[in-house]
Amino acid sequence: MALEIFGDRWSLLIVRDVMVRGYRTFQEFLQSGEGIASNVLAERLKRLRAAGILTAQRADGDGRKICYQLTQKGVDLAPAVLEIFLWSAKYEPTAAPPAVVERMAHNREQTLQEVRRRWAANDPTPVLPRFGAAR
Amino acid sequence: MALEIFGDRWSLLIVRDVMVRGYRTFQEFLQSGEGIASNVLAERLKRLRAAGILTAQRADGDGRKICYQLTQKGVDLAPAVLEIFLWSAKYEPTAAPPAVVERMAHNREQTLQEVRRRWAANDPTPVLPRFGAAR
DNA sequence: ACGGGTCACTTGCATTACGCAATCTATTTT
């Protein structure tokens, strides 16, 4: 059940960060406040690419940066990520404002549409603002 | 994002097994074909109970067996489990018949209702028959 | 009521994964 890929503490978190927080680069993932180690991050990014969930390319304008993006397979995880987020919001203390959670819970399809739209448009604007999204 | 609880290879698999395959006992989990080790299984069951996702009680009729059940918090994971299952069915080889997957994808709410109904009625009949559910 | 089997774990131990800090190479900035 996909747990060969997501059966660890970090993979889904990375997917979520690129999906709803608009993260693109190694540094952004590293400094996301979750505390992943750099070697583990490198290994997970490699694995997510191998699994066809992320793609990577050098950023134009800065040849050092590598720009990670979701594939179709990756963005198709949006419903799962959303449901996990909603469950977490219900049962765990979260920094996300209740109003935002409420809106996402009642407009799931609209929220997903928005995620897909931003993905298709390569729009890195966060779906969830900076308040810690889903801890 | 709940990954302190599910950030491992086995926890969600256990939840799925009790949720849709009707598993209740240690032996059933152990022999589910996934290959979890008994010490790890014991530890995960303990953790899921501590997290308030499972409860345990001795089976009436056999004082050796311990009957694990989902809590409300546990059954509320159904949407997330369903979405992960659908994603897996789409992108991984699965033993589940395409017709079944199709039906679940198009009748999500009905499928979830059925899971909740069986949970409320304490009905261990598998939602997914024996074909390997969601590998 | 005794012996064998079942059930839910535990224990011991080798292997693997992880967290952390330091280091490396390529590229960009000053």
Added chain:
DNA sequence: AAAATAGATTGCGTAATGCAAGTGACCCGT
């Protein structure tokens, strides 16, 4: 050219995992 930055990689100690064997409680047929 020198310093800084980005994306990793390496070394190492600790924690988690897999595997086989063992433990104690309980059931069942004789």
